[in-house]
Amino acid sequence: xxxxxxxxxxxxxxxxxxxxxxxxxxxxLLSAEEVAEIKNTFMKLHAGGPIPNCFSPVSEEEAKGDIxxxxxxxxxxxxxxxxAMHYMLHPKVMDVLAELFGEEAIAAQSMFYFKPPGAKxxxxxxxxxxxxxxxxxxxxxxxxxxxxxxxxxxxxxVPKTNELAIECPHLADQNVSFTRxxxxxxxxxxxxxxxxxxxxxxxxxxxxIHGSYPNKSANRFRRAFICHYxxxxxxxxGQYYNPMYTRDGTPRMIKYNLxxxxxxxxxxxxxxxx
Ligand SMILES: O=C(O)CCC(=O)C(=O)O
Numbered sequence: 121x122x123x124x125x126x127x128x129x130x131x132x133x134x135x136x137x138x139x140x141x142x143x144x145x146x147x148x149l150l151s152a153e154e155v156a157e158i159k160n161t162f163m164k165l166h167a168g169g170p171i172p173n174c175f176s177p178v179s180e181e182e183a184k185g186d187i188x189x190x191x192x193x194x195x196x197x198x199x200x201x202x203x204a205m206h207y208m209l210h211p212k213v214m215d216v217l218a219e220l221f222g223e224e225a226i227a228a229q230s231m232f233y234f235k236p237p238g239a240k241x242x243x244x245x246x247x248x249x250x251x252x253x254x255x256x257x258x259x260x261x262x263x264x265x266x267x268x269x270x271x272x273x274x275x276x277x278v279p280k281t282n283e284l285a286i287e288c289p290h291l292a293d294q295n296v297s298f299t300r301x302x303x304x305x306x307x308x309x310x311x312x313x314x315x316x317x318x319x320x321x322x323x324x325x326x327x328x329i330h331g332s333y334p335n336k337s338a339n340r341f342r343r344a345f346i347c348h349y350x351x352x353x354x355x356x357x358g359q360y361y362n363p364m365y366t367r368d369g370t371p372r373m374i375k376y377n378l379x380x381x382x383x384x385x386x387x388x389x390x391x392x393x394x
Contacts, residue, residue: 126218126367138220142282143314143324149212150263150319158345159265161203162232166191174200188298191234198230198365205230205369208347213261213321214367220259220323221351226372228258228348228361229394235342241273241332243292243302244311246284248326250394252358252377253350258326264316265343272342273335275322276311282325288383296334303329348394350374360394 129146130138138144150158170176175194183189197204207213208230217225228251251258268274289301305311311329314322324330326348335342350357350364356377357364363371 126215126224128219129212129215130219135219138323138325141279142328143277143279143322144220145314145316145320145322146216147317148319149216149321150210152319154207155265155318157203158207158263159343161201162194162197162234162343162345165194165197165201166234171200186240187236188239191236191239193234194232196230197232198227204232204345205365207263207345209365209367209369211367213263213347216321216323217259217261217349221256221349224352224367225259225349226352226354226364226366228253228350228357228364231346233342233344233346235273235332235335235344237272237335237337237339237341239273239335240296240298241334242299243297244276244278244305244329244331245289245299245301245303246281246286246327246329247348247394249286249289249301249381249383250358251326251348251350251361252356252379252381253326253354254356254377256351256354258348258350260322260324260326261347261349262322262324263345264318264320264322265345266318266341268316268342268344270313270315270333272337272340273332274316274342275314275330275332275344277314277324277328277330278305278309278311281306281309281329282327284327284329286327286382287329297331302331305329358394
C-alpha cells in the first residue's frame with residue numbers, strides 16, 4: 121500500500137457542506153471494477169457460511185422468515201479478509217477523510233451489509249454513542265455497492281445534527297429495525313434519504329442522526345461497505361475498535377474509553393459493538 125501522501129479530492133463547497141450539514145456524498149469514488157470486486161468477495165464469503173467473530177448467518181429454518189438472519193451484517197471483516205482491509209484503507213477514501221478531519225485518519229471498523237429484499241432497517245442513531253471517540257468525533261464512510269434509495273432501504277440522515285450532543289435512545293420498533301436503540305428526530309428537523317449510485321461514498325460525522333428503513337423492494341439487494349474512522353490525534357475510543365489502522369496498514373492501539381457516557385450503564389451494556 122506504500123506511504124501515499126494524501127491528495128485533495130473534495131471541492132471547496134463539499135468540505136463546506138460537510139462542516140455545515142454533517143455529511144457529503146462523493147460521487148463515483150469507487151470504480152465499477154472495484155464495486156464488482158467488493159460485491160463478489162462478500163457474496164463468496166456469505167456462501168462460505170459463518171466466520172467466528174465476524175459473520176453469524178443461520179439456516180432458513182432457524183431464520184423463521186426473517187431474511188436478515190440469513191444475511192446478517194459482517195462485523196470487522198478486515199480482521200479476516202485482506203480485500204476488506206484493502207478497501208477499508210482505500211487511498212481515495214483516506215484522502216477524503218484527511219480533508220474532513222483536517223489530519224490523517226485511522227480506521228476503527230469495517231462492516232458489510234447485504235440487506236436483501238424484505239430485510240429490516242437499522243433505527244436512527246448517532247455513531248458517537250457507540251464509538252466514543254475523544255476528543256473529537258468519528259466519521260463514517262458508507263460505500264454503496266448497489267444503488268441505494270428509499271425503496272430498497274437506503275441510508276437516511278438528519279442534516280445539521282453534526283453539532284448535536286449525544287441523545288439518549290429509546291427502544292426501537294423491532295418489526296422494522298434489527299438494532300435495539302433509536303433516537304428521536306429533533307423538533308424542526310427532518311430525516312432525508314441520501315440516494316446513492318453504486319460506487320458513491322457518503323461521509324458523515326459521528327454525531328449525525330442516521331439509519332435506514334426496511335428494504336421494500338421485490339428483488340433489489342442494498343449492499344454497502346461501511347467503515348468508521350477517527351483522526352490520528354484521537355486519544356480514546358470505545359472498547360471494540362482496537363487495533364486501529366493507519367493508512368499504510370500499521371496497527372495502532374488507542375486507549376479504551378470505558379466511561380459509561382451520558383446515557384448511563386443500562387444503555388451501554390446492551391449496546392455492544394456498533
Ligand atoms: O446502512 C444502514 O442500513 C445503516 C448503517 C448505519 O447506520 C451505520 O453504519 O452506522
